Amino acid sequence: MTSKKVSHYILLISVHGLIRGRDLELGRDADTGGQTKYVVDLARALAYQPSVGRVDLATRLVDDPEVGADYREALEPLDKSAQIVRIPAGPEGYIKKEELWDYLDIFADNLLEWLRQQTRMPDVIHSHYADAGYVGVRLSLLTGIPLVHTGHSLGRDKLGRLLAMGLSSDLIEQRYHISKRISAEEDVLANAELVVTSTRNEIAEQYELYDYYQPERMVVIPPGTDLEQFHPPENKVKIAFGKSLETFLNNPKKPMILALSRPDERKNIVSLVHAYGESPELQKLANLVIVAGNRDDIREMDEGAQAVLTEILLLVDYYDLYGHIAIPKHHKQEDVPDIYRLAALSKGVFVNPALTEPFGLTLLEAAACGLPLVATENGGPVDIIGACHNGILVDPLDSSAIANALLEILSSPKKWEKFSEKGLKNVRKRYSWNTHAQKYLETIQPLLEHHPEFPKVARVRGDLSYRDRAVFSDIDQSLLGSAEGLKAFAAYLAENRKKVFFGVATGRRLDSAMAILKRNGLPVPDVLITSLGTEIVYSPQMTPDSAWARHIDYHWNSKAIRRIIGELPGLTLQPKSEQSRFKISYHYDAEQAPTVEEIQTLLRQEEQAVNVYISFGQFFDIVPVRASKGLALRYFAQQWNLPLERILVAGGSGADEDMMQGNTLAVVVANRHREELSGLREPERIYFAAQPFALGIIEAIEHYDF
Template identity: 55%
Template sequence: MSSQAKENNTSADEDGIYIALISVHGLIRGRDLELGRDADTGGQTLYVVELAQALSVRPDVKKVELFTRLVRDDSVSSDYAEHYEQLNDKLQIVRIEAGADEYLPKEQLWDHLDAFADNMAAYFRRQNCFPDILHSHYADAGYVGSLLTHWLSIPLIHTGHSLGRVKRARLIASGLHNDEIESLYNMSRRIDAEEHTLASSERVITSTYQEIEEQYEVYDYYQPEQMRVLPPGVNLDNFTPPLGNELNSNLFARLIAHLKEPDKPIILALSRPDTRKNIASLIEAFGLSQSLQDKANLVIVAGNRDDVEDLESGARQVFHELWAMIDRYDLYGKVALPKHHSRDEVPMIYRIAAASGGVFVNPALTEPFGLTLIEAAASGVPIVATEDGGPRDIIANCRNGLLIDPLEPRTITDALQSLLDSPQTRRDMVRQGLTGVKEHYSWQAHAERYLQEIYPIIKQAERLPRRPVSRRSELYKDRAFVSSLDQNLMGSPEALQEMLRLLKENRKTTLFIIATGRRLDSALRLLKHHAIPEPDVLISGSGTEIHYAPDLTKDTAWEKHIDFHWTPHQVRSLLDDVPGLARQAKSEQSHFKISYLVDTRQLNPEDLVGQLHQEEQTVTVQFSFGQYLDILPIRASKGMALRYVVDRWQIPLERVLVAGGSGSDEDMMRGNSLAVVVANRHDEELSQLTDLDRIYFAKNSYEKGILEAFEYYDFFGQCRSPQEEE
């Protein structure tokens, strides 16, 4: 602390700790939180209020104050214009004036944050009492906290809630260009504030280890030793085991209205209708097992809908896929997809599943935290969950369920079967889950571990030693490496590990892109099998789908872009009876990719291009590996998808290195990009590229050829062809 703060602050040893929480934006009050009113009044506001309440009831805490922005605006409640709101004898909300009176979204607050920090410091001086620790929430509060920690020498703790570098990838996925992102979201200022906060904080609190490893690592001031995993608490007053009347409720009657045998245990899934939630694989797992169908019903609560055609395209596509799965496995009367539920009914839905003797399932492809799993555990339901991300931590702590491979439906079937077949195992997991949630995920447990973390910092016994770190000159990544899968990354495990090490070492500067003809699920399965980490960008389906790390966010703008004059039913009707063509398996088909096997003894694939154009089909035709034929929308290919991605990430093609091994990679390698053809290229595909200056034909195969190209182009250094003039 500053000398003034030390002089005026009462010792924490004498009568407890004084904690100042900072959450600048949103509408924050102690009762009737307006959750969901807008993008700024959601999970973060609930988190900070519940954290403040949990800390304030601790005997070793003297005072908790939650600082937020004062708002005088007729369009919102007058509650937000009150300077002080007392929640209990040790907790109050303090509203600080900063900038204009009206309610502003967080993106418009940056110019007012210095005034917020000045007025907050003035408040401490007027009270003649300074906090023992500051805890900032989100980037804007982090900026305020970093100013105060340097002015007053009060240690700073930070929780990011979400990160600008990750948010930017999601905004790119939504179709926004960089200048739009900067204009709408002030992204450069946000990321700069986050970097400054990381450099200033004694501790950064996250919900999972995955958040540390996959999100914070891309920051220049990333210091993992300063980070601690403290999962948010669950309000155990809301989520409780069954009370005994659940199966007589009106809600139960609504949930099971379309089930033939409603008395069976319920396998419950509850999530948004999002492809990443992988609900279709759950239906497939259920459909593959007659034994499972005999034992239980499947209830999927996937948002609310009146007319599915009114939903946005991604959600609409999910529901159509679910209904197709139900039809394929003839699961009518065994699967329920209720249309409506309210947020207040969610605890009861869990209790209904528990009372029925059921199981909760989260089969998501990626799950950063897994709040629904904690809610289910607190409600007395054992869980089956994806082995990706947060569920690993939850099941390790609570010992109340089984992990599954979300890409292998059989593992879902087996896990559900084992729990339903063993009532004693199920009862043990229910009991362990209830105990584990209370011990690890209640607000009381959170507050206790929180104080264990901050008390040594307050006593200056555990101030974080600062490693020498510096900011890069570039705010964002400035180069990209692109590789296909099958012909490039499946040949030399030792060279693969060296390649991955180099990419990880240069992760802050290098965008790692996989571009494959495989479908998303097939590509993810192969990546997992070879222990290849999720790339920053995954282009799948020969360029028809684009997903972004860390949670496989789909680029919906690209999907809309390629859906141009695309009539797949007409293409199929033209080609399905052509001699020499045979449709590939359903697992290789998608809405934007029609895939065939070609017998070149009967058919020259190039003849099909003219035939399709004569029938006025504006399509892209790709032939690879001597037998695979893909028909795509005219605007879709690996090369077009790659150029779309690097344009939005503002990486010049001259600093993009493409590794290819088959004909379907060719349009990625032509033009201004740097390229390498690995020695194991399929037959003579890509041999026609030998005359192009920016294409290097490696002497080595697979990953060794890629490592050779890294050195040839000095990819992580100058990143250019040695043939270029100095």
């Protein structure tokens, strides 16, 4: 990679789909669409800016014989100082984004470990889509690096549309894990310094649905298009793709109505076929060409694509459109610019009839090749056609409106020329990647200047430096509860003191934790993570970690939180002995109090980014957003250079969940509250013990051969 005088380092994260620097398999499936192209183009565009020294695009490593070998390469250079970094997480094989949620903590841990091995940390993290947002929040909370986010599409908007289609809430949850996605999006909005959107519509109508809605933190920066790749056709140049259409069409020289998208119900191609089939005049004027991904056998495609393509074929037969419509089975990504140019040469029109279109990158590509547009009035096309004045917006559910708009352009050579020329001119002026990158860097400049990474503190290690693994446990209902188990655990610690750190991670304050451990005859831990991850203390001098305290103080406003929560029924403050500087604790009466989700919503609406926990069904705690048992544990591991794979964590309630996810080895001990952790699914790293309390920890030590 080449070096530059100014060296801003930007980390882009896009977890799902198949991402590589060449021959992008757009349309292969629902996960490999416009977003994959967007992030690759963005990485390249940023790397060409003089002030940027390095751009890494982090995605998931896939080692699967069903996909190309490129996706198993850990590093892939792009251009200039940009590269793709592939991080392993979960199964080696390719899995769809809805199944990735259980592995995102592992992805975050592995990515952070990779970053620690680099010569410097990024200046900014930019996550793309909800899954990457989840990862970005974790990294930002741990490192203090500012987070920028682009949603691409949003879960609350999708949920509304799926419900409107008649799908049940249970089916939506089962198929899309929509609650996890929306929760991740809420956390992103609470923690991102900046949200980059493609259109004003996203801000006004989609993000407005979220609790932590702060439009002042949002900026519209439309994506660009590659003007070297997408350009008008040259005279007398034969386009090879035209041959593949000749077998479908009686008169291939007629103008082409072109639709290019995934065979996805939301893309609404079926309505376009209805519009064409119901208009003999349109059939006389033009051919309909639908480029909808690649297929060998429709029966082997996923359920959604299969349903769309089957419906299209049934409509072709119903309207007897044979000879008027082409639905080619295959195309390569490098064919796409030529497909647009072929349509432009025919004096055709590009149409996007999607139910809603978050942005509409294909509209820019088509316009850059000289095609007039007909597009949905829902979403990004409003901004694009509004800025370029090169087409007509339509109601995607009104097939006659679609047909009339197409007829208006196709039957008027003057209008066609006007729209074509305006599109060419305005796309070049407003939607180049260079323009996007320049505005992006101008917008994030304050983040690059004012967010240093929190300091590392040098530790006096003494004999602790010989320890190469650690056991951390919660105290109540995890470590305590069985005299036999405590005796066995104490013997394990005594036998392994020279090589094993002993730590506790508890909701108790330091004084309370020390007292109960002493009362039960346990040795003083080497590390105490107390008050739900808000305090880290090292023995034997009981030295508090002041750097951690400074780090978690970020945006913490205890007075505002007490004011917001104070009037709610079913919540009463616990005694002062249970409160601390960074922990507000309540007794929780489930019969009177709002649900935890409702309280979290209220706090978000009041712009309080915090972590909330319910433990043992009766204790409700609020801590800073940068504090949790899991985050504190990872901070400790970083400070002592201890791999997470060598840390065994034990817990038994919901407050322990985030320290059990990711690369740690975990055990859920048997107790009456373990159901709070029943959603954890990672059989190689999360073990559900048959034995209760400390006996369960001993069982896990044997299970993992720790």
